Amino acid sequence: MREAVDDFADHLARVRNRSAQTVRAYVTDLVSLLDHAVRMGCADLTELDLTVLRSWLAKQRTMGAARTSLARRAAAARTFSAWAHRTGLLAGDVAAPLASPRAHLELPTVLRADQAAALMDAPDRSHAPTTTDAGDAAPARSDDAAPAGGGNDEPAAVLLRDRLLLELLYGTGVRISEACGLDIADVDQARRVVRVLGKGGRERSVPYGVPAQRALDAWLAQGRPALAAPRSGRALLLGARGGRLNPTTARRIVAGYADAAGLPRVTPHGLRHSAATHLLEGGADLRAVQELLGHSSLASTQIYTHVSVERLRAAYRQAHPRA
Template identity: 85%
Template sequence: MREAVDDFADHLARVRNRSAHTGRAYVTDLVSLLDHAVRMGCADLSELDLTVLRSWLAKQRTMGAARTSLARRAAAARTFSAWAHRAGLLAADVAAPLASPKAHRELPTVLRADQAAALMAAPDATDRDGRDARRPGDDVAPADGRSVDTAGRAGVPPTGGDEPEAVLLRDRLLLELLYATGVRISEACGLDVTDVDQARRVVRVLGKGGRERAVPYGVPAQRALDAWLAHGRPALAAPRSGGALLLGARGGRLNPTSARRIVAGYAEAAGLPRVTPHGLRHSAATHLLEGGADLRAVQELLGHSSLASTQIYTHVSVERLRAAYRQAHPRA
């Protein structure tokens, strides 16, 4: 069974082109499934059947797994079963009839336009002491093996005279890029300088499944980019920086974990509710739709493979309209 797990992980990475995060999640789910199968008396992978799969999901549910987690685990089981059948490890695709629990999709929390503007201005209003709590603390290298910053833990004082200003310029660009483009935090941190077309104000993004898309950005983000490339990045650049656009305090590629702390820190400093990079992505999509953008265009900008993933933002806009109506209309 161990060999099957390793071969499946290789299939996810090389053939399905799944991200390292998705691959780890699916392999973890598979190990849990096979462990449950052994406990149910399956001595060999060929004995895996639909009864074992349903029993595994039922056990996960009794242990308190969320519906979204159960849906992902069912998807992992179906993906493995289909692969194992094609590879001759299973006589049939036993997980094909396996149903997924329908995940309850909550409306995402989004910022108002004025709150987003306050967050974008937060780096300009933040002094050095307030910024120390949001200093980079990058931990592990990304799946593609590119160098990231492994120093500069939170609270560590800067070492270079130009570094405080450079970090501010980096933070300003990070916030502007996330809100202007709606890219995922992993996509933003994975950007190289060569991915930015400044003449057309377009950034080339490598998204989920290796899908590439071009996303435009506005004038405020261009100003932040110009300042970063002219004065910020040269001050932080090190031999290991490579072509990375966003750098940590010690010169490596900015890590998504650090970027999340940066966003949360500035939101707190600006007196806003808890904000994550994905919250900025939700906000960008909602504001685009409220401003009259076409749903298909927003789908393309966000890199959603399905329009259903984008349609949730139309519900957010309707909820805002209802709230405004209830607050303002005398007959509401």
């Protein structure tokens, strides 16, 4: 069974071109499934059947797994079963009839336009959060949060980096992994466009506005040189110790500035939601927003139309005398 797991992981990475995170998640789910199958008396992979699969998902649910997690695990089981059938490891595609629990539709939390503007201005107002650059290999320190001054260019550089990070996330709607993965060469300053490598290795170009360009100019001229180290390479966003900015650290930075500015709790993905919602509220075409966000399916983008409707209903209830 171990060999089958390794071959399946190789198939996901090389043939299906899935991200490393997706491969890890699917392999973790598969190991859990096969462990459950062994506990149910399956001596080898050929004894895997629909009863075992359903029993595995039922056990996951009793252990408190969320509907979204159960849906992903069912998808992992179906993907593995189809692959194993094609490669001759299973006589049939035993997971094909396996149903996924329907996840509850949860509308994403978004900031109002004025709240987003306040968050963008937070680094300029020295609303610096307490964070650590977990992506760097050295022991954690809190110089990300230090205010400018004291004869040291590093704290000021960190604030310039934070401003650019916020402007990129909100101004382009890119994912946090995409923002942290940007190299300097990925930015076309003449056209104000960034080249982003998204999920599944799909590349897209996303425009950014004048505020992000100003933040970029300041970062490249004054901020990045102060933090750059031999191991920086061509990474656009750097940690306080010179390595490429880690997504985990970037999430802390966003949450910290929101808290320091007195705003609702927000994540980088919340800024992505906010960007999409504000684009649609401003009259952007749904297909254009789909392209900007890098969604493979329009259905993924349509959730933002529900957000706009909810805001419209809230405004109606507040303002209309017949509400």
